[in-house]
Amino acid sequence: MDVSLFDLQTGQKATIKQLKGGGEFRKKLASLNIRIGKTIRKITAQPLHGPVVIKIDNTEATIGMEMAKKIVVEPLGAE
């Protein structure tokens, strides 16, 4: 079942399904290769409404909570 990156469990891998935002939003994400069809791993989420950290390719990326809520992913099952 698809969930937002914000709701995705820590440690899980997932495929990006949908980016709920406009062109600017998609372009920003694409600069770190966060695009539909890519596989990511959620490393952690910071407390106090802090950002979500993911691994994509060989980089880690820090993504603000509100942005993470707009990224829809399909979990691939925990490692």
Added chain:
Amino acid sequence: MKILLMGNPNVGKSAIFSRLTGVDVMVSNYPGTTIEFKKGRIKLDEQLVEVIDVPGTYTLEATSRAEKVAVSMLEEGDLVIDVVDATNLERNLYLTLQLLERNIPVIVVLNFWDETRHLGIQIDAKKLETHLDTPVIPAVAVTGVGIKELVSRLPEARAHANRFDEGGRWSEIGKIIKEVQKVTLKKHTLLETVEDMSIKPLTGIPITLLILALVFWLVRSVGENLIAYLFNPLFKLYLPAVTGLSDMLGRGGIVHDILIGTLIEGKIDYIQSMGLLTTGLYVPLAIVSPYVFAFYLILGILEDSGYLPRLATLVDAVLHRLGMHGLAIISMLLGFGCNVPGALSTRILETKRQRFIAATLMAIAIPCMAQTAMVFALLGPYGIKGLGIYFVTLFIIWLVLGFLLNKMLRGEVPETFMEIPPYRMPYFGSLAKKLWMRMRSFLTEAIPFVLLGVLFVNVLYVLGVIEWISEATAPLIVGILGLPKEAVASLVVGFLRKDVAVGMLLPLGLDMGQLIVASVVLTMYFPCVATFVVLFKELGAGDLIKATTIMVVSALLVGGVLNALL
């Protein structure tokens, strides 16, 4: 002819630049180290060619100020060396394709070539070359691998005028990646485990606290030992020379007072005498430079390891409530060295509002290492209590003021979105070079200003200006801050050099409470002239007036409260 070095942030452009041109530049392991373009020269076919190190950018549709600089540079270039992170080929190729649409010759460097092997990435550089139709050169910038080949193949760079839209670019990249790159999946490596641990809050926060405590302890003990075992003995050897000169000058008079200063109980006192050849040399060389050296040594290791973007992530939630992006923590850290590079580094923040808040908070609550060194000397004898109250007070001011500014100023903090590079072993060569560059700029910029400051104090005393100012400001200094009215001289000099200013408190015979009040007020009340000039350039006159008003008012307020409490 102009050659531009372009590429995504943190791909090693500056390392290649410094290899090509021999010009020293700062190289670190976090995105946004280079905030201004740097120029150098290289000899090609007996001809000097200009090489420009351009700040990193992900696309040619720039968003941050540093990125806009990058794109505008493109108009002036004749050739682009596109530096690509070989361990993140797919996303780096996006900028490459955009550059290949600009009808300018492009040559591609695949940097971090050595890391691809450990990561199980195989890239067929020859095939990539065919696809892009321009030379592709594997390289390891920090050690210099591939640099010769790059130079020899520059003439082969080909211009293209492809036309793609965004989707077209990505599908082209998809095709290329499929053909040139093979990834063998590796198990979770040890490095990855460490990376995960230092960014997960449960383990990352204790690790951060440990690192900060270690940094503080290291800076203090390296600094103290350098002073005790190197600089104090050296200045002891120098003492007979100045004492002799003092005797020759008759132990008094204007020339004596300016060169040697006032004798304290008949002897030269390196800190209190206030002469050009005594205090003017002792303060910057023997007290400040050891701590500056220790701080920059450790900062360099933190910068090059890749730890700082992780710290930025951990503190992001807190910094957001203070009106800043997590990355602003790097500006604060740099500010502990010197407020000037701290203020300059706020350029990595996207909005004007963030830059204003970050620069103001740094200028108010972050004492530079020169000032900190003097505060160590001043409050050190009172042990952890004196220093503790000083630093905790500044930290609270930083928090409260940030919170208030974030509430009062219109606008909000944009969502954080940043890249975290992998941990890398700091490379000794670039660490040493960076430390040397920083020490050189400290010595060449600080010493003249300290001497100027000392001279200025003497002239003002001789002219009676200090007496006049201290009478005029007595109600504030005595009434609100509880300091003797002579303390105002230190505030006047603080505009030139805060380290000299802190030193001037010593002869006043203040108690611990007064010393803390004076140190805190000196830190907060106004930026030193070097920082002032940079803030003017970065913020503009209007915001600088706002920032300095905040400083003066909050310094008096906090000083008054501390005076009442201590």
